[in-house]
Amino acid sequence: MSEFEIETFCVTGAGQMGSQIAMLGALAGIETRLHDISAEQIERAMAQNRKHVGRRVEKGKMSSEELEAAFSRLKTTDDLAEAASGADFVVEAVVEKLDVKREVFAQLDRHAPAHAILASNSSYLMSSEIADATSRRGKVCNMHFFYPPLVMRLVEVVRGETTEEATALAAMGLARRMGREPVLLHKEMPGFLVNRILRAISNEAYFLLESGVASFEDIDKACRQGLNHPLGPFQLSDFSGLDIGYNARMEIYRRTGREEDRPAPSLARRVERGDLGRKTGRGFYDYSTDPPTPTGE
Ligand SMILES: NC(=O)c1ccc[n+]([C@@H]2O[C@H](COP(=O)([O-])OP(=O)(O)OC[C@H]3O[C@@H](n4cnc5c(N)ncnc54)[C@H](O)[C@@H]3O)[C@@H](O)[C@H]2O)c1
Incomplete structure (x- = not known):
């Protein structure tokens, strides 16, 4: 052709x-x-x-x-x-x-x-x-x-x-x-490849955090050191903007009505406070320090 x-x-x-x-x-x-x-x-x-x-x-x-x-x-x-x-x-x-x-x-x-x-x-x-x-x-x-x-x-x-x-x-x-x-x-599916894989990782990371299995900084460290990812899922959420992840999850929750699709409390709290990640200087991490330090609740 x-x-x-x-x-x-x-x-x-x-x-x-x-x-x-x-x-x-x-x-x-x-x-x-x-x-x-x-x-x-x-x-x-x-x-x-x-x-x-x-x-x-x-x-x-x-x-x-x-x-x-x-x-x-x-x-x-x-x-x-x-x-x-x-x-x-x-x-x-x-x-x-x-x-x-x-x-x-x-x-x-x-x-x-x-x-x-x-x-x-x-x-x-x-x-x-x-x-x-x-x-x-x-x-x-x-x-x-x-x-x-x-x-x-x-x-x-x-x-x-x-x-x-x-x-x-x-x-x-x-x-x-x-x-x-x-x-x-070869065929379409919402989120295509990358965003689907990213969402799967990120959903699991929030699940582990909310279940009290590990702190978010240790989950990030595990992904960096164990999977060779340049950023852990919470660092990446901060980088892209917590409001973006929150809105995308809210949209899915509105459509499915399933509790497991609702944005995690640790994410919702930060978005409600206006802590949206790097762009506001604070999200899961505080960017006023070098290196950034994990924030509390
Ligand atoms: N930002 C990302 O990380 C990213 C990554 C991949 C894909 N996308 C997709 O790319 C698209 C654009 O995203 P973005 O981040 O560049 O958004 P953006 O808000 O930076 O830009 C959108 C632009 O569209 C213009 N616009 C609005 N209505 C228009 C119209 N009728 N005709 C022509 N221009 C119009 C706006 O003036 C604005 O400049 C979206 O569909 C988004 O999902 C975004």
């Missing part, structure tokens, strides 16, 4: 993820357009990209000519029609809300060429929940990057119920062209 040609790449949603996904496209030598509904956000995103990629020049990993060439390939706009027209491949990275994503896909379907592939970077929403908002269900898939996309190499490519094989292969090819390491999920 011939390679799916991608000459023009479009990313909609210029937040934490979309800004860097677009940068990856431009760095890979592809004409890229970055869209957001907020012009201020686009400005912030580009300033962040300059800062991040600028470090590669400072470290001698790329020349300033290469950097400028990449930025000249990256155009920004707050007009979705302009961003999507002529695009061969679109990645959607807007807010994690199903109705917003469906509306964005319907608009992309109107403005992008008929052959264009439309991929969602959603962490939890599956492409089959979105694909029928378009007239090209076979050309819709999930393409899940990890934060921060300029650093994290993994990309999960997920075939939804109606995703054609060629669509998934094109997404795999694009990820490789961007210097990423894609994995292919």
